[in-house]
Amino acid sequence: MGDTDYYILTLAAVARELLIRGLSSASVYLAVGLPLTWVSEQKDSFKAYLLQRKAADFSFRGKDYHVTFAGAAVFPQGFSAVADRLREFRGVNMLCDIGNGTMNVMYINNGKPIPSKCYTEKFGTHQCMIAVREKLMQRFGVAVDDTVIEDVLRYGKADIGKQYLDAIRETAAEYVAGIMRRLREHEYTPELMKLHVMGGGSCLIRNFAEYDPSRVTINSDICATAKGYELPARRSLGGTV
Known part of the structure; x- marks a missing residue:
C-alpha cells in the first residue's frame, strides 16, 4: 500500500473481467485477500486503499473503462x-x-x-x-x-x-x-x-x-x-x- 502499483494492477484485473463480459462500464464489488497473519491488522487499511476512489476512468490495452466501486471484502x-x-x-x-x-x-x-x-x-x-x-x-x-x-x-x-x-x-x-x-x-x-x-x-x-x-x-x-x-x-x- 506504499505506492499505487497494486491499485493499478487491480484496475487492470477489473478491466480484464469486464472485457470477458463484453462490458466497458460497471459497478464493481472487490473480493480480495491478504496473507493469513496480516488480515487482522491490515484488513481495514487495505480496504481503504482499494476504495480510495469512488470511481475510476482509465484505459487498458486501448479500451476505455468507467468503474464505480460498490465496496470490498478482504479474506485470508x-x-x-x-x-x-x-x-x-x-x-x-x-x-x-x-x-x-x-x-x-x-x-x-x-x-x-x-x-x-x-x-x-x-x-x-x-x-x-x-x-x-x-x-x-x-x-x-x-x-x-x-x-x-x-x-x-x-x-x-x-x-x-x-x-x-x-x-x-x-x-x-x-x-x-x-x-x-x-x-x-x-x-x-x-x-x-x-x-x-x-x-x-x-x-x-x-x-x-x-x-x-x-x-x-x-x-x-x-x-x-x-x-x-x-x-x-x-x-x-x-x-x-
Missing part, C-alpha cells in the same frame, strides 16, 4: 480456498499456500483452523525467479527470458540447452528445499499429518520435491483462493454480483 489467503470443505480435513493437516510474494501456513485439525498456528513467510515464487536469474548470470553470463524460466518451474522442462535446463532445475530444487525446511520449522512431520499445497508455487513442489502422494495433496488450480473469495462475497450480497 489460502484458507479461503478450503473454508467451505473443512469437514474433509480429518486429523492433523497443514495448509501451505505458496504465492508470488509470500507463503502462508495454517494448521487445520479435525476440521477446525488453529489461529495460534498460522504463519506467513516472505518466501514466494518471486524469490525463486530471482535466484534462477542470478544463477544463470553467475554461471553462464546470460539473461534468460522469464517465460523460459516459468516453463521450467511450471512443467519441469523447456526447449533449451541441457546446461541451462539443469541450472534452472538445480536452483528450483534448492528453493523447494527451503520451503520444506521452513515447514519443518513450523513442526511439519509427514508421518503425523497431511500436507495440502496450493497457489502458484504448488507446481514447484510437484516438480522438484520428493514426497509421498498419499500424505501430500497438491491443488494445481491457481484460481482456488480467488474462487474462495468470490463465493462468500456473492453470498453476502445476496448473489447479485
Whole structure:
C-alpha cells in the first residue's frame, strides 16, 4: 500500500473481467485477500486503499473503462480456498499456500483452523525467479527470458540447452528445499499429518520435491483462493454480483 502499483494492477484485473463480459462500464464489488497473519491488522487499511476512489476512468490495452466501486471484502489467503470443505480435513493437516510474494501456513485439525498456528513467510515464487536469474548470470553470463524460466518451474522442462535446463532445475530444487525446511520449522512431520499445497508455487513442489502422494495433496488450480473469495462475497450480497 506504499505506492499505487497494486491499485493499478487491480484496475487492470477489473478491466480484464469486464472485457470477458463484453462490458466497458460497471459497478464493481472487490473480493480480495491478504496473507493469513496480516488480515487482522491490515484488513481495514487495505480496504481503504482499494476504495480510495469512488470511481475510476482509465484505459487498458486501448479500451476505455468507467468503474464505480460498490465496496470490498478482504479474506485470508489460502484458507479461503478450503473454508467451505473443512469437514474433509480429518486429523492433523497443514495448509501451505505458496504465492508470488509470500507463503502462508495454517494448521487445520479435525476440521477446525488453529489461529495460534498460522504463519506467513516472505518466501514466494518471486524469490525463486530471482535466484534462477542470478544463477544463470553467475554461471553462464546470460539473461534468460522469464517465460523460459516459468516453463521450467511450471512443467519441469523447456526447449533449451541441457546446461541451462539443469541450472534452472538445480536452483528450483534448492528453493523447494527451503520451503520444506521452513515447514519443518513450523513442526511439519509427514508421518503425523497431511500436507495440502496450493497457489502458484504448488507446481514447484510437484516438480522438484520428493514426497509421498498419499500424505501430500497438491491443488494445481491457481484460481482456488480467488474462487474462495468470490463465493462468500456473492453470498453476502445476496448473489447479485
